[in-house]
Amino acid sequence: MDKITLEIDAIKIKTSRGITVLEAAQKADIYIPTLCHHPKLSPFGSCRLCAVEIEGMPGFPSACITPARDGMVVHTNTPRVQESRRCFLGAILSQHPHICLSCEYRDQCEPQQECKKGVPLAERCCSLFHDCELRKVADYIGIPDGLPPYKPRNLPVVTEESLFMDYNLCISCGLCVRVCQELIGVGALGFVTRNDRLEIGPIAGSFKESGCKFCSACTKACPTGALCAMQG
Numbered sequence: 092m093d094k095i096t097l098e099i100d101a102i103k104i105k106t107s108r109g110i111t112v113l114e115a116a117q118k119a120d121i122y123i124p125t126l127c128h129h130p131k132l133s134p135f136g137s138c139r140l141c142a143v144e145i146e147g148m149p150g151f152p153s154a155c156i157t158p159a160r161d162g163m164v165v166h167t168n169t170p171r172v173q174e175s176r177r178c179f180l181g182a183i184l185s186q187h188p189h190i191c192l193s194c195e196y197r198d199q200c201e202p203q204q205e206c207k208k209g210v211p212l213a214e215r216c217c218s219l220f221h222d223c224e225l226r227k228v229a230d231y232i233g234i235p236d237g238l239p240p241y242k243p244r245n246l247p248v249v250t251e252e253s254l255f256m257d258y259n260l261c262i263s264c265g266l267c268v269r270v271c272q273e274l275i276g277v278g279a280l281g282f283v284t285r286n287d288r289l290e291i292g293p294i295a296g297s298f299k300e301s302g303c304k305f306c307s308a309c310t311k312a313c314p315t316g317a318l319c320a321m322q323g
């Protein structure tokens with residue numbers, strides 16, 4: 092097989108041609124934050140949080156869509172890379188409740204208890220009770236300075252059979268859409284326009300009408316608490 096050797100964060104990695112920079116880094120246990128990547132789905136490249144520096148290449152290429160090449164020298168964690176990621180994270184968090192992400196009490200809080208800072212429930216972050224990828228990524232990258240206060244969007248919260256969807260928490264990463272289409276072969280979810288807003292949700296009025304099989308695969312891929320499977 093055709094082998095290549097590249098260097099990521101000063102670690103030499105020998106691998107097969109045809110993989111991405113992200114996959115090469117993961118082979119060497121080098122963490123690169125991602126919010127729209129799934130190992131079993133085709134590359135998408137929308138969140139831009141997997142930005143890296145590659146010597147000889149301009150800007151900050153997205154590791155998840157950049158093919159690994161022989162002789163490449165990649166840096167995944169320089170101040171410039173982290174700053175670039177913080178810009179994109181800031182854009183995501185401007186639409187998502189984020190107070191709890193940087194709160195000093197967050198590990199002591201229970202979802203329904205009174206907030207020590209008086210923040211209303213609708214503005215708290217579900218990462219308090221949810222294994223949230225967005226929280227992990229924000230911890231690694233750092234919350235951008237000067238992030239404006241979250242303005243509640245007052246979007247619907249829907250429950251249908253075993254599914255719970257809170258549109259306020261959706262960061263439009265598209266993972267649920269691609270899982271349903273590419274892995275499950277159903278295509279119940281998509282980018283739809285409702286009330287003059289482009290959002291991700293069932294392509295018809297409800298999950299059932301959209302052909303959903305309630306398999307929960309989309310909920311496992313969701314990096315926030317926007318789409319969850321209800322217990323019981």
Ligand code: SF4
Pocket residue numbers: 190191194195196197198200205206207208209210215216
């Ligand atoms: S609920 Fe209030 S006190 Fe608890 S983590 Fe969120 S902001 Fe902090």
Ligand code: SF4
Pocket residue numbers: 270271275277278279280298302303304305306307308309310
């Ligand atoms: S639960 Fe429904 S929407 Fe989600 S992946 Fe399964 S079929 Fe698709």
Ligand code: SF4
Pocket residue numbers: 260261262263264265266267268291312313314315317318
């Ligand atoms: S519901 Fe979850 S997986 Fe789907 S686009 Fe929103 S954040 Fe991404």
Ligand code: FES
Pocket residue numbers: 124125126127128135136137138139140141142153154155156
């Ligand atoms: S994980 Fe690469 S752009 Fe989102």
